[in-house]
Amino acid sequence: MASSTHICGICDLRNISKPSKIWCSECDEGLCNACQEHHSLSKATRQHSIIPIAEYSNLPSDIMQISQSCCKHDEKLILYCKDHENPCCGKCAVESHKQCKEIVSLDEIIKNAKTSVSFHETEATLIELIDNISKIRNAHKENLTDVSKKRKAIELEIKKTRLRIDKHLNKMQKTLTDEIHGVCDKESEKLRLSIKTLDGTEHVLSEYQMKIVNIKKYASDIQAFMAIKKIETDVEKEEEYFLSYIPEGKMNIVTINCKIAKPIQAFLNQTNTFGDVGIETTTRSFALSHKKSMQAQMMLPKVHTIAIENITALLHKRVNTVSYNVRGCCILPNENMVFACFDQNTLTFMRSNGSKDATIRLPAAVDLAYLEADKSIAVTSSTETEKCIRIIDLQNKKTKKNILVNTKNFGIAAFHDSLVYCTNSNNIRMISLRDELVKNIVYAEISPFAYVETFQDLIYYTNTKTDDVTCCDMKGIVKWRFKFENVDLIPYGITIDNTGNVYVTTGSNNVIVISPDGKRYKELLSSRDGLRNPIALYYDRKTNTLLVSNRSKDAVVYDIVR
Structure with a gap:
């Protein structure tokens, strides 16, 4: 403001x-x-x-913070760059967007923001998600009641059976009853947790509803335009999480049962158990409301592909990291930098001016990923005693959470409210930061210190065992694979720019860039540009800068010109 x-x-x-x-x-x-x-x-x-x-x-505080003036030049935002998908002032257009092909009037872009397809689609999706959550929550409540009734019925059957047998079975009866209670309580707790999670999601979606109502009433067009993009992304995340919760519109209904052993009446002395407790899971179909995938706001372009032949890197600055065997790095929103130092067992924080901010100890730190939602970073490690992913709070530079994953881990990347990471178990996994549920995505013979990155709904990873870079979807289905055949290159670190070009460090003191379709590549940087055995690199999609960390002592920041 x-x-x-x-x-x-x-x-x-x-x-x-x-x-x-x-x-x-x-x-x-x-x-x-x-x-x-x-x-x-x-x-x-x-x-x-x-x-x-x-x-x-009445506007939400984050919507109020959307300024209608350029933060750099303090002039009114009057233009919109379709290449960068950002509003800009007249000076920005001259200074930073000379090479951009589509600079249009901002008024033309925002004039229909509140009546756009995106706005209506988001509102409709919120209504549908809340309605679906209500259906699933009611089903869980019914299931909870059924489990309780079934438990009572089983207990009654046990008591009736006990009356027909002698004292010899009293101890077994208690054991079985306790087992039933334990199983029932465990399953009931799972159902309550699911209901609680659904309630929380519904609350978040309701807040988005109220936020949209206030935006439509009181926000300016540019505020509405800028806000709905953020809200739309958040709602897509909630929708994606919800759909993963009920795959193909189906959910598991839990019931418990107990079968009394038939030989128990005839062979009392030979029977050592009162009965068998089991969990019977059935699938129930739900008529969930689900429209087609949300249509993007058509007035804004999707990703524009930039030919890799037009990409050049200009030296911006050098940073003395005073670190050895740097395996991971990233640029934070305030342009500060973080380096994961494997040999030194540290995480080094550097200010944008090149001075050291802080150092914390992290055994065998490999790679890191910035988590925008809670202003923290996730760090992997690769020792038998450190089978976890650490979440580091950026404000106090301390570990706020350890997520146990039971594997040695290497490359890591953020994807919505989840983390995608390479393991030593020949797979790439995804873990939800909400409930820490883990699922396997890629099954392959993945090398140690493999690196991974995400862009849109795709996963990209390197593999030194097969000397290739692979692009796949979130189900692990390969879209393309770039092999370094007849080339003395070994792929290590990987990062993606905002047009889908893939940047990879290799074992030959260089950085190559691969086209979004995986068919072409070119050498972008080499030892002539100051590279010395680099592994870690990071592309800042907001500033179009590339951070490349040499394996020891220093790192280099380049401006990427396309």
């Missing part, structure tokens, strides 16, 4: 504090009564749309 919502922006510039009474979305500031009168009479502003400050305050 240009100014506080509570203080008149014009008076504040005159060092006068007056409370704002109305909000002008085009000026992006609040106005007091006196300034409002001048604002309504001035030729330049008389046509501006204003709303009472009390109504504007």
Whole structure:
């Protein structure tokens, strides 16, 4: 925002504090009564749309923070770059978008934001998801009641059987009853946890509903345009999680049963168990509401492919990491950097100006991934005693959580609210950060220190055993495989830019870039550009910069020009 919502922006510039009474979305500031009168009479502003400050305050705080002015030049955002999918001011267009082919008026882009397909699709999806959650929750409640009834029926059967047999079976009866209670309680707890998870998801979706209602009522067009993109992404994540919860519209219904052993009445002395407790799971179909996959807002382009022949790297800066055997790195949103130092058993934090910020000890740290949702990083390690993924809080530089995964782990990448990581068990796995459920995605003979990256709904990974780079979908189905045949190159680290080009470090002191279809490649950087046995690299898709860490002592940041 240009100014506080509570203080008149014009008076504040005159060092006068007056409370704002109305909000002008085009000026992006609040106005007091006196300034409002001048604002309504001035030729330049008389046509501006204003709303009472009390109504504007109904907007969520994160929507209010969406500025309508360029944060770099403090000028109004008037243009939209389709190549970078970002609004910009006139100066930005000249300084940073000279090579961009599609610069259009921002007004044309945002004029239908609140009535766009994306807006309506998101609202409809929220309604459907909440309705589906209600159906599943009710089914779980019914199942919970059935389990309780079945438990009582089994207990009654046990007691009736016990009356027909002698004291010899009393001890076995208690053992079986306890077992039934244990199984029932365990399954009931799972159902309660599922209900709790659904309640939490429903609450989040309801908040998005209220947020959209307030955006439609009170947000400016650009705020609505920028906000719905974020909300749409979040809702897609919630929808994806929900659909994975009920694959193909089916869910497991749990019941318990107990079969009394037939020989028990005739052969009391030969029977050592009172009965068998089992879990019977049946599948019930649900008529879930589910529209077609959400259509993207058609006024914005999808990813534009950039020919790798046009990609060049310009030296931006060098950073003295004072680290050895760096296996992983990344650039944070504030342009600070993090390096995983395998030999030194440390995680090194560097400021954007090249000075050291902090160092924390992490045994056998291999790779790391930035988690935007909670401003933290996930770090893998590869020792028998460190079979976990650590979540590091970026604010206090301390471990906030250890996720046990029972494997030695190497490359790691973030994907929505999950992590994709390479293991020493010849597979690539995905773990949900919500409930820590793990599923296998890729089954292959994957080498130690294999690296992985995600882009859109695809997974890319390197393999030094087979000397190739593979692209597959989230089910592990291979889309393409690039083999380094007749080339003295060994693939190590991997990262993806915002157009799908794949950057890979190799065993020949260079970085190559592979086309999005996996058919072509070119050498982008070599030892002539300051590379010395690099493994780790990271592409910052917001700033179009490439961080390449030499295996020891320093790292290099390049500006990628396309």
